[in-house]
Amino acid sequence: DAGITQSPRHKVTETGTPVTLRCHQTENHRYMYWYRQDPGHGLRLIHYSYGVKDTDKGEVSDGYSVSRSKTEDFLLTLESATSSQTSVYFCAMGTPNTGELFFGEGSRLTVL
């Protein structure tokens, strides 16, 4: 059991279209995160959540929104995708005691 899954794993879309990535966890963890990974930049935090309907911005939040209506689901939305948002997106959940992160397998998004 993965404990945390992302969907879709791959997506190709066109500039200007809306895109939603879904992160689903089965561990009932409070903390969830969305990161993007680009060559030379490592993992950059987009948004994170510390509970249902409790979210906050990370360092690269412009152009992204999130929602968390249930503990198990954390959605990342690109309202109008741009080519600069082509990236690999990782979702993660944080364990309650130590805060270590478990990452999903990643979603590769290409915006043409």
Place this chain on the structure above:
Amino acid sequence: QQPVQSPQAVILREGEDAVINCSSSKALYSVHWYRQKHGEAPVFLMILLKGGEQKGHEKISASFNEKKQQSSLYLTASQLSYSGTYFCGTELSGSARQLTFGSGTQLTVLP
């Protein structure tokens, strides 16, 4: 603010040692270390908390210098399986679990 990692890349022979450094300009509450293999998700190695002790995991250990806001990851007697990109993640004091990662150190272990 993103922590600074050094070096950016390291090439080793099997059995050699390596040190990866991570530094922040702000007061840290914790430092995490992760390893990512090509095409895979990052995997947790260890966490060091403010006021905590040096951690170890087999031949991989780490330290946290609170005065300098620096952490170092030590890989001893490297194995081929150690190859990958290593990331440090830092949590600032009072940041409520907001984890910011460095740009990574690519480690290659050759036979």
